[in-house]
Amino acid sequence: MAATAITIGQLAKQTGCKIPTIRYYEKIGLMPAPDRSPGNTRLYGSDHTARLVFIQHCRELGFSQAQIRDLLDLSSGPDSSCESVTRIAREQLASVEHRIARLTVLKDELERMIQSCTGNRVGQCEIVAALADHENVGATH
Secondary structure, three states: OOOOOEOHHHHHHHHOOOHHHHHHHHHOOOOOOOEEOOOOOEEEOHHHHHHHHHHHHHHHOOOOHHHHHHHHHHHOOOOOOOHHHHHHHHHHHHHHHHHHHHHHHHHHHHHHHHHOOOOOOHHHOHHHHHHHOHHHOOOOO
C-alpha cells in the first residue's frame, strides 16, 4: 500500500459514506478488500476512494446493487463498447420515469383530498373519509 493509505474513518469522512456501509460494500464485494496494517487496521488507497465515490453516485441515481456490480465490471474494460453501460442507464431511466408517474398520481390524489377538506371537525373530514374508503384503495394509484 502506498504512503497515501488512509483508515476507514478517513475514507468515511472524505466520501461522506458511513463506516458500516463501507464494510457492507466490502462484504458483498462491491469494494475490494483493503490492505491491513501490522495492527490489522484497514488501509485504503485512492483507488478505493474513487470506487466508493462511483458506488455512491450510482446509489444516488437509484441503481441497484446488481446494476452497480455490472457497471463496475464494465468500467474495468475501458476499451470495450459502452453499449451495455448505456442499456443499464436506459433501464434505470425507465424505472425513474415509472416512479415519477406513480408519484404524480399520488400527488394529484393528495391535492384532491386536501382541496376537498372544509376545515370542519375530524368527524366530517373529507381527508379522513377518503383515507378510510377501502373501495378506492389502489383505484387511483
